[in-house]
Amino acid sequence: MLYHQGARSDALYTVREGAIKLVRHGADGSARIVRIVKPGDLAGLEVLSGREYDASAIAIGPVRVCRLPLATLDRLRTIDSGLGQRMLEKAGDALAEAQLWLAELTAGSAPARVRVARLLLRLKTKPGSTEVFRLASSDIAAILGITVETASRVIAAFKRSGVLTPPAAGSYVMTADSDRLMQEAEGRTD
Amino acid sequence: MLYHQGARSDALYTVREGAIKLVRHGADGSARIVRIVKPGDLAGLEVLSGREYDASAIAIGPVRVCRLPLATLDRLRTIDSGLGQRMLEKAGDALAEAQLWLAELTAGSAPARVRVARLLLRLKTKPGSTEVFRLASSDIAAILGITVETASRVIAAFKRSGVLTPPAAGSYVMTADSDRLMQEAEGRTD
DNA sequence: CGGACTATTGAATGTGGTCAAGATTGGTGG
DNA sequence: CCACCAATCTTGACCACATTCAATAGTCCG
Numbered sequence: 001m002l003y004h005q006g007a008r009s010d011a012l013y014t015v016r017e018g019a020i021k022l023v024r025h026g027a028d029g030s031a032r033i034v035r036i037v038k039p040g041d042l043a044g045l046e047v048l049s050g051r052e053y054d055a056s057a058i059a060i061g062p063v064r065v066c067r068l069p070l071a072t073l074d075r076l077r078t079i080d081s082g083l084g085q086r087m088l089e090k091a092g093d094a095l096a097e098a099q100l101w102l103a104e105l106t107a108g109s110a111p112a113r114v115r116v117a118r119l120l121l122r123l124k125t126k127p128g129s130t131e132v133f134r135l136a137s138s139d140i141a142a143i144l145g146i147t148v149e150t151a152s153r154v155i156a157a158f159k160r161s162g163v164l165t166p167p168a169a170g171s172y173v174m175t176a177d178s179d180r181l182m183q184e185a186e187g188r189t190d
Numbered sequence: 191m192l193y194h195q196g197a198r199s200d201a202l203y204t205v206r207e208g209a210i211k212l213v214r215h216g217a218d219g220s221a222r223i224v225r226i227v228k229p230g231d232l233a234g235l236e237v238l239s240g241r242e243y244d245a246s247a248i249a250i251g252p253v254r255v256c257r258l259p260l261a262t263l264d265r266l267r268t269i270d271s272g273l274g275q276r277m278l279e280k281a282g283d284a285l286a287e288a289q290l291w292l293a294e295l296t297a298g299s300a301p302a303r304v305r306v307a308r309l310l311l312r313l314k315t316k317p318g319s320t321e322v323f324r325l326a327s328s329d330i331a332a333i334l335g336i337t338v339e340t341a342s343r344v345i346a347a348f349k350r351s352g353v354l355t356p357p358a359a360g361s362y363v364m365t366a367d368s369d370r371l372m373q374e375a376e377g378r379t380d
Numbered sequence: 381c382g383g384a385c386t387a388t389t390g391a392a393t394g395t396g397g398t399c400a401a402g403a404t405t406g407g408t409g410g
Numbered sequence: 411c412c413a414c415c416a417a418t419c420t421t422g423a424c425c426a427c428a429t430t431c432a433a434t435a436g437t438c439c440g
Contacts, residue, residue, distance in 0.1 A: 045282035091281035092235035098288035099224035107297030108335020145298020
């Protein structure tokens with residue numbers, strides 16, 4: 001865990017390897033994953049506005065990150081004038097991603113099966129690859145705002161229909177039939 | 191309409207007065223509002239990454255905006271070194287808002303009544319005020335990812351129970367009982 | 381006074397939630 | 411090597427909420 005929701009923000013983070021999830025905890029104890037920070041992305045932008053961290057940052061598996069305390073960041077910015085520019089681009093990208101999640105991954109006019117399919121398509125290890133990261137069904141549930149049970153049911157259905165083929169035990173990836181997955185993501189029922 | 195989803199991005203916008211909505215259209219014709227741009231906020235950050243606009247920007251009522259073509263923006267940045275800093279902060283704020291929407295306004299462990307209540311609380315004209323912007327129920331539906339019918343039903347229920355009092359005809363605001371609205375937002379059923 | 385759009389309300393259907401019970405998996409220690 | 415335990419995943423039955431479809435009021439223009 002890199003930092004906690006509600007803690008005073010003091011540093012910006014960038015991920016080098018692996019991935020971290022930003023989890024937002026509701027007053028009632030419910031948890032929701034609001035962003036996945038992949039290599040090259042930034043976490044903890046709150047520090048720039050002096051706000052508290054508005055989510056907790058938790059590593060998904062082993063990661064290598066770079067911690068940039070605010071003072072260090074300011075110093076770097078006076079040296080490298082392009083840094084601010086690149087950070088701004090990254091922030092814009094993160095915003096675009098968040099809005100894409102809002103539009104395509106949240107409930108509303110799309111059944112759970114479709115949303116799970118869309119999420120899986122975004123979890124491909126590489127563009128064009130048939131392998132997708134295998135994350136815990138509790139994480140899938142926390143991203144899509146559904147329960148663990150429905151997540152499990154949908155994944156099971158995909159396995160049965162051959163869209164997904166389970167990996168060797170302990171593996172972090174599973175194989176997907178991209179074409180049929182895209183059909184599911186469109187909502188095609190046939 | 192300031193720009194269309196999918197169009198080549200050529201300018202950044204900031205809102206002076208009023209508000210604009212960023213609407214993302216799905217392949218199936220469905221529309222979802224992914225952000226409300228209020229005075230001081232930025233729209234069209236895609237231009238910084240050279241991407242296409244990933245949503246359409248549509249004014250909600252009369253607005254006054256400032257259009258900044260990319261060339262102008264670059265020129266301004268060489269003059270005012272603090273501009274990039276302020277833009278970065280704004281981008282971070284927008285990201286925080288988007289993630290808050292993801293956590294609190296989308297379906298998942300919260301019935302429609304609760305989410306409408308939360309949305310209304312964020313539509314207050316001023317912090318502490320009892321007046322909330324009265325937006326079309328089709329807009330409420332597009333933000334929360336519910337249908338117009340359920341939005342209408344919930345609003346009607348709030349009016350009947352006295353939580354909301356309808357405004358004079360043609361007004362852009364309506365009065366809310368903040369305390370009871372907060373109770374509804376918590377999910378308290380009593 | 382129409383005409384178009386938005387809002388409202390009602391009934392039937394269906395998807396996902398809840399609750400509860402097993403099944404796998406992975407890890408620990410005897 | 412195996413027994414045991416905790417955590418995660420899986421599956422089933424029932425129910426509630428929201429969607430869908432459809433029909434009726436408003437409301438703002440021309």
